[in-house]
Amino acid sequence: MNQLAKYIIGIAIALVIAFIAWYFSNIVIYIIISAVLSLMGKPIMERLDRLKFRKFHLPRALSAFISLFILFSFFAALFMFIAPLFGSLFVNISNTDLSSLQMKISEPLAEFNSRIIKIFPPVGGDFRVEDIIIEEVKKMFTASSITNFFASVTTLLMRTLMGVLIVLFITFFFIKEKDMFDNMILALFPDKYENNVRRALSSINSLLVRYFFGLSIQIMSITTLNTMGLYFVAGLDFSLAIVLAFLTGVLNIIPYIGPWIGAIFASAIILTTGLPVGADIGSLVVTLISVFLFTQLVDNFVFQPVIFSNSAKAHPLEIFILLLIAASVAGVVGMLVAIPSYTIIRVFAREFFSNFKLVQKLTDQI
Known part of the structure; x- marks a missing residue:
């Protein structure tokens, strides 16, 4: 009975902590992002700590600042590389000639329209699917929609800037104070569980580093494959x-639906702004489908089994059920955080609830 009471109390405490984390989710997200960045800055900090000029060592505050500056410079350089490319994309979209677009798509859709009229006579003999498409595109680019878009972007940029400053501030101290994040977690548990918590944090650190590294490799691999396909094959x-x-x-990190969102969005932009000279829309659509489908197959059968199964140490079916539950509870955001959160829960369950057969089954690969 005493053992059961301990488990009940432990579960109750875990639920309270989970509720607090959910209630202060914005702050928790800042802390988690800072913890991930501090892991990235840790190797830089260790190298700076080893630097010695005779008897002089760099102060930890200065080493932490340099490490943070290097990280910030890396992301800033990445942004400076990507921003002009997206800028040119937005210019192309704003300069789209809708009348010319309608002429380009009318001929390939003529046969499709005639078949729709034969199958569904109530639509009328003057039915044209391209007219519907053009009308919807015009609605997207009205003065009010553009104004609302820029207002939303301005608000997002302000929030992002504030978030970046908060994350930089927290990350600086996480890098400077060697075990600050671990000590924050340890403070939530009684001293007698310190060794268990330290083992759990060590396992979580290793698994999450492997997971995020694998995720980065996945994004770069998909970007490379689609770049080659769109440039060399689609022209x-x-x-x-x-x-x-x-x-x-980037959209591919959203499990299952992300790749299709990205493919549809990219195809729509290509068909409206980036048609190669003399390209036939029908053959181009087939080419785009082939490029994105090939990349998706490679991702499903090569990248994802390696990243999700090996990094998270979980069965693919287990991951699939987890993502379905996360999607039903918290939508896309839930799907994004499901695997890292599940990894953390499994590691702590292994340390504190290893007597349960279910926990043993779910954590036997960790």
Whole structure:
């Protein structure tokens, strides 16, 4: 009975902590991002700590600042590389000639329209699917929608800037104070569980580093495959190809639906702004489908089994059920954080609830 009471109390405490984390989710997200960045800055910090000028060592505060500056410079350089490419994409979209677009798509859709009229006579003999498409595109680019878009972007940029400053501040102290994050977690547990918590944090650190590293490799691999396909096979301009490929790579981190969102969005942009000279829309659509489908097959059978199964140490079916539950509870955001969160829960369950058969089954690969 005493043992059961301990488990009940432990579960109750875990639920309270989970509720607090959910209630202060914005702060928790800042802390988690800072913890991930501090892991990236840790090797830089260790190298700086080893530097010695005779008897002089760099102060930890200065080493932490240099490490943070290097990290910030890396992301800033990445942004400076990507921003002009997306800028040119937005210029192409704003300069789209809708009348010319309608002429380009009318001929390939003529047969499709005639079949729709034969199958569904109530739509009328003057039915044209391209008219519907053009009308929807016009609605997207009205003055009010553009104004709302820029207002939303301005608000997002302000929030992002504030978030970046908060993350930089927290990350600095996580890098400077060697075990600061671990000590924050240890403070939530009684002293007698310190060894268990330290083992759990060590396992979590190793698994999450492998997971995020694998995720980065996945994004770069998908970006590379789609860039090659869009540039060499579809014949797009290189700048447009790399922007859309990077976009599909980033959206791919959303399990299952992300790749299709990216492919549809990229195809829509290509068909409206980036048609190669003399290209036939029908054959181009087939080419785009082939490029994105090939990349998706490679991702499903090569990248994802390696990243999700090996990094998270979980069965593919287990991951699939987990993502379905996460999607039903918290939508896309839930799907994004499901695997890292599940990894953390499994590691702590292994340390504190290893007597349960279910826990043993779920954590036997960790």
